[in-house]
Every structure is written in structure tokens, then in C-alpha cells.
Amino acid sequence: MNKTDLSINFAGIKSPNPFWLASAPPTNSGYQVMKAFDAGWGGAVWKTLGVPVVNVSSRYGSTNYRDTRMAGLNNIELITDRPLADNLKEIEEVKKYFPDHAVIASLMVESKAEWQQIIKDVENAGADGIELNFGCPHGMCERGMGSAVGQEPEVLNTIVQWVMEASNIPVITKLTPNISDIREPALAAVSAGTDALSLINTIKSIVGIDLDTYAPYPVVDGKGTNGGYCGPAVKPIALHMLKELAGHPDIQKTPISGIGGIETWRDVVEFILLGATSVQVCTAVMHYGFGIVREMEAGLRQFMSDKGYETIYDFAGKAVPNVLEWKNLNLHYKVVASINADKCIGCDLCHIACDDGAHQAIALPENGSRIPEIIEENCVGCNLCSLVCPVEDCITMERRDDGSRFESWEERTLAGNTPSSFNDQRGGGVGHFVPPPADALKTKRRDRSGIRNK
């Protein structure tokens, strides 16, 4: 194994590794942050400081998928409910024990005077940086803070300016995903001089309804409210928003801390490949405790060693150039599905997924065998069968074009070679096999149960 150096310098905030705890319940106290540092976390963004709130009882709701608990987590807890002085004292103490670890104070207040005062307070306590909470989408936004700021680029820009005037330590602006174009608040923050960005905060959500009381989860005395959604379910949204910023010419020089559903080393690597140079984790810790960082660290080191990287900057952002607009993709690239009959267990999920959900390109043999067959001429290479197949490496997508031709939609548009009327013969599906509608009634699944219902 080569020497891997996980340390980072994130907009001036130094940390022994890129694994930070996000501002959330796991960073509510000095006890938790110290325990986390002891377990291997490199940094922690303190639970948001401000005027202490009053919380409700019953604060989290969960999206469970099959046997997976907390595929998504919904949270209606507000910012810290503890006095600022207690938090400051604990920040100071943590920094004494862990001078080389990163302690970042998340802040959320209202007036310019409050912002500038609290910045001085956390600087004096020894915080290494500040994160501005413009993301919280529940409760605080009703009072004009949190995501209410993140959704108004002009207001956000003004507050970041107040902060930059007062701050002597690096400032990270944390963005809300509850907005149609994430680049707008990011640009507003960058133009106001923020040192760094972080995203995503949680997504407005209702995770479910109690089917007896008709109240949303988490239920507070028979009622509920929207929460902020996080956990593995939100990762794809976070990755996309990260790429929107990391690929933007006016933003890409600003360091970005990636947040959203990170649980494993694979998640970490993906966020770094899309441009994050620190990652923040909350739900995974709330589910499994601080110890999960060991899997992340070991996996990240293994990946870097396998690929020959010494620092995370060696590969940060490497996937960004590969994320294009649709119009720039190669229309001549062609893959088709291939089933490894030796591995196939005959569940026939690929057959029914393709027949009902895609392009009728997977047949079941007439002889009653359960090993399906690909009808290559019908296969559009959509991947669906390979996604539903429960057997590792059983269905693979194989390339059929020779790689010699490239033509994008944009090129075809410029050449005037795109379908332009409803029945244009240049449409991609023209001539593609589609069974006659009445064939649907011939292949009805045998209804053998409930023989009364014949």
C-alpha cells in the first residue's frame, strides 16, 4: 500500500481527514464531538448555534424500504436548544483536547448585529470556521431563517456580506436543496465572498401517514409538520446539486463540502469525484454510531491505494467533466443485454420488467425453460433487466457499436437532421418492434390460484 494522506486544507480549515460530522443531533454537545474525534472523525460542524429554541417531543420519521430501516430520515428538530455560553465553553474544551481537528460552528441568527456578535463569540471559543445555516427547511424557515434565506439569493448575499465583514476565520455557506436552481444561491454566496460552500441541507418532506390516525410522521399529539429529509435516499439529489456547482465556471474554484446520504466509502469517493473536498455525515451516525467512520476511512484508503492516489486532491472532481448535458451524448453508442445462462436462477424478473416496463426484448423459451432469452433486435440497451436481476454479474450490457462514430443531438440539430413533425420518419422508434396491442391478451399470466374466480 502506498502512502495515503487523508488530511485536507478546506478553505483554510485544516483537518486530519475529510470526514466531518454535519451540523445535526450528533454534534449537539462537546461530549459527542469528542467521542467522534476519538473514533476517527476529522471534523465536526457544531449543531447550529443561535438563540436557543424550544423543541417538540417526537422528532424523527423514517422511510423504510423492505428490510432496510431508515433508507431516508425525516427530522423536525430545530437548532440548538442549549444556551450559547454552554456550547462555547464546550467548543473551547474540545479544541484543547483536539487542537488539530476541525471544529466548525454552524450559525443561524437574524439581525446583522446578532450575526456579527455570534461570529466574535465562536472565534473567541476557538472555532476553526463558520458554517452559515441557510438550509433548515422546517420550523426555522417559518421565522425567516434557514431555508427562507437560502431560497432568496439577494437576502443570502446580504447576510454573507455581513458575515464576511466580521469574520476572521473561514466561512462556509450551507445551501438548501429546496430551490429549483441551486446555482443561484451558490453564485450569490460566492459573489458575497464566501470562502466555501456546503450542500445539501435537508429536503422538505413528509415521510408517511399513520393509517389509523391520518397524521404525518413524526406524529406530535395527533398532528405533524413537514420535516427535512436526509439519509441514503437523498444521495442522488445531493450528487446532482454538487455537480451543478463543481461544474460551474464561477463556482468551481470555491471549495465544496459534500453532504447528503453519505454512509460508506463508496459514497465518499463519489462525492469527492464530483468535486467535494470534505464530506459531512449525519444520518449514518444517527443509525450506527460514530464507529462507521472506520469503514469509510479503510475503504477510502484502499481506493486511493488501488488507484495510486496520495491525497484526495489527486482525484477530486475527476468525474465532473464526464457529466454532460443530454444533447452532447453519443447517439451511436449501442449496448445490448446479455444473460449468462449458467448464473441465471430463473426468477424471470428481467422478462417481466422488459415486457411490462420496457421494450419486449426478453422472451421466455417455448420449451418451458425459465432461462430467458434476449431478442437482440428489440433490445434498446436500456439496462433495466440488468438492474432488476438479483444475481451478481448475470446480466451484462455488451457493446455492439464499434466506437468509430460519434454524433450528438446537438450536432444533429446544427445539421438540421432532427425529427421536426409528429410523424417524422427520423424518430428514433420508427421501425422498432412493438407487438400488436391484442397480443397482450394472449400472454396472460396463468391464474391458477383462487380457482373459484374462473
Next chain:
Amino acid sequence: MAEFKRPESESDFHENFPAKKPLMNKSEAFYESSRCLYCYDAPCMDACPTHIDIPLFIKQIHTGNVEGAARTIYEANWFGNACGKVCPTQELCEGACVYNHQDIKPIDIGRLQNYATEAVMQSNKPLFSPGPDNGHKIAIIGAGPAGIATACELRVLGYDVHIFEAKDKPSGLTVYGTAPYKITNEEALREMDYLQNQLGFKIHFRSPINTPEKLKEITDNYEAVFLGLGLGATAWLGIPGEDLPGVVGAVEFVEELRMTKHALRIPDRVVVIGGGNTAMDAASESARMGAEQVYLVYRRSKQNMGAYDFEYATALAAGVKGVFEASPLAILGKEKATAVQFKKTDGSTFDIECDLVIKATGQAKQGKFMEMLPNIKLDAKGRIEVNERYQTSAPNFFAGGDAVNGGAEVVNAAYEGKNAALGIHEFIQSKTV
């Protein structure tokens, strides 16, 4: 020393026969049901003789519609709970689970099935109700799985159904002939109560139809008759000493065990003759009742045994010793059986001393009963011949279960009974049009 202490009490008895398929708790059912792949046209459904929509009921369990799961099961199979416990699921649904092809443990279908059926039985909530009275009366002879399944289906269709049963309990071999670690008497009878409470068929216990007069009374009063006769007593081997005390048939042995439980005294040394599943049960049960030494002797090789491999393994695990390629020549003894003499394939002979001989060499057909119905055709093996609607050669007589299939599982009888009911329904409709 025997593996098992002789049971002195009911609780000792149950300790010696712990449930092979214990009830799942809610968490186990949740996690196990989550593993189901929901195969298209699932092979487990094909492998089930009653074609229960297994992926559907598993998904229903997983999504918390346990009553719906039970309905899915009972719509296909009136012995839904018993079958979850007594079916050789390794050979049927679970044997067909696609996970087997990947060397992954198949879905525990039988126990999931019981999770759902137990839940509705405990809630005592009816899933079905009798159809509107259609004015037609049907008689069923035999309250075994075939007869009860026929009765349930006919009640849903609105028939007045009377079952005539020689013994004093319903469900046939489910209660009288199954190994106690598969299903207890209470479990078997609870399902019968559950069905009867919903559907209201009438069972006349201790009412054997054993004379032409009784049979005539039935044919005179009912528009159609279903024969759910099952099989008869253990067949005779035709060897000397077979009538000595200390020689019993396996079916009779299992019945006595199930009815008397710990009160049944098993002597120290037992020889079981036979290679089928009943032989395995009798041998396992002898060992679990505290016999010191149990030999299972089969005339052909181990590979030729009719029993499922897992049933033989169960017997071995209870301490039974297998002896193969040895045919019984004679049962020795003066006042009672003291040994069995066997002949090996090379012609040499040997004796195994014992205090009890259990013959598990097949059951006779109900030949005597069928003599009363000379116009019903039997096949060469004495089985009742039926068409695809389970109608016999006498148009108002239908039949199913062991008397037709020669001896199979509860699930086969349940399927045949249900279909026979549909056959009877068609027959009655065609008569009345």
C-alpha cells in the same frame, strides 16, 4: 442409552417432539418476507399442488396485510395452516425457490404461511361465509383433508353439506397420522374449528358407513356423494408370526401415539419395517418416546427408499439405525414377538431381537367399502378411477384424496377435494338446468 427420556407428562411429550417449524415472530416474518424476489410466474406456485399465490401472500405479510395473506392462502387451500406445517416443503414450494440455484437458503415459505394463517385463526375473524342456500344436499364420506376441503368449497357455493366420519375427530391423517413435531392435535383441530365456524358444514362423528343400508340412506337423501375414504389399515406382509402380540401397523401405531401421547409405553427395542415416510415417522417417534434401540429395516438400498432424504435424516438424528437390503422372513416369538428374522440379498439370514415390531409396509385400500359400490370402477391397484372433475364411473359419486391417488400428502387431498366440489357443482347445475 436412549437419546430421549421416556415422557412422563404432556409437557415431557411436547419436549420430546418440539415443533419442527416453530411459529415466526413478527420481526422474523418481516425479514424473511423481505427476501422474496417476487419471481414472475413463480416456480414455488407451480410446485405447490394447490398453486397458492406464494409471492403474493409473502408480499402481503411484508406490507402488513396479514389477513389478506391468509385469504390468499385459504382461497387456494382449505388446509392452509396444516399444510404450512406438514407439507414436505423442501420438496415442494421451498424446493422450487430460485434461491436454491444460487446456493442461497430458500424462502421459509411454510413458516411464513403459518405466520399468516395462525394470525387469522387467533383473531378468529372469518375470511369466508357460506353462499346463499341453493337447496341442494351433498353427503361426504370421510372427514379427512379431501372431505373437509370438498365441504368448505361446497358451503361457499351454497350447498347443504353433511360429512359422515367413522372416528371422532376431523382432519383425518392430519390429526391421526402425522408426526407430532410437525403438527399437534390442538393445531390440527383448531383449523377445523376455524373453518367449521365460518362455513357451517355438519360433521356426523362415529358414523361409519359400513352397511348397504346406511349407504342407501345416503344415496336416497343426497344428490351427490363425495368419497373421501382415505386408505385402510396397514396391509398384511404374509409372513409367519405377524399376528403375535407386539406387532403393530405403523398407521395404527402413529394414531395411538397421537391420541395417548405420553401414556403410550414404548418398549426398549423396536424394529420398524419399511422405507417410506411413514416408516421414518414411526422410527423417529419410537426413539423420541424413549426406546433404547430402534432399527429401521428396509428390503432394498438406501437410495431406493420412498422416504424423502430429510425424513430419513430426521430419523437418524433421533438415534434410529438404518439397515438395508434385508427382507423380513418371519416374526419370531411364542407368546409375543421377540425378534424379526431377515434375509439378506445374498440369501443369508439374521435376527434382530426386539420387543415391538412396527410394520410400515403400506396401507390396504378401502376394498370392503367399495364392494358396496360395484358400479364404481377401480384401477388395477384398487384406486378409485375419476375423471378430471373427480367424478367416478357412477355419476353421482365423486372421490378424491388417498383413495384416488393411492396415498399422498395432505396438500394433494386438499386440492383434489376442492376440485371435486367444483365437479359436483357442475354436475348439480347440469341436472337442474
